[in-house]
Amino acid sequence: MAKSKNNQQEPDNNDGGIVVFNRNVDLKGLPPHIQQALARFKTRERAGVAPTWKPKEEGEFIVGSVVGAKIAGKYKSTVITLETPEGPRAVWLNADMKLKLGNEASEMIGLNLLIQFEGWLRQADNPNIKKDMRMFRVIEVEQ
Secondary structure, three states: OEEOOOOOEEOOOOOOOOOOOOOOOOHHHOOHHHHHHHHOOOOOOOOOOOOEOOOOOOOOEEEEEEEEEEEEOOOOEEEEEEEEOOEEEEEEOOHHHHHHHOOOHHHHOOOEEEEEEEEEEOOOOOOOOOOOEEEEEEEEOOO
């Protein structure tokens, strides 16, 4: 950061370390020099950067519009980013969700989804699975 004439911090021209989470970013809570640095960028959602949704209890759900999707990680998993009323949330798709969605990652953008955690399918109950698996209800919502 460079100092201005009135001894305030001003952004340098090098803003490469800034990551924008959401295409509808509310800049009001950020310091003025960061607001100024972001103002010149066209912002967009970055899948996998948002906080991850990790349901723990049966019945927990998330509702939102898919604004980003990509293949990520060493196992080439699909991660989608949902724009929710609480802000962007990353959802890593397990085998159950992938089967129910049946789309390539790029085809998911624009879908409005409700995803509800239904509990666990245990290997003890189904010896055909390799390990215990989370089960989800996935509903596409039309606006």
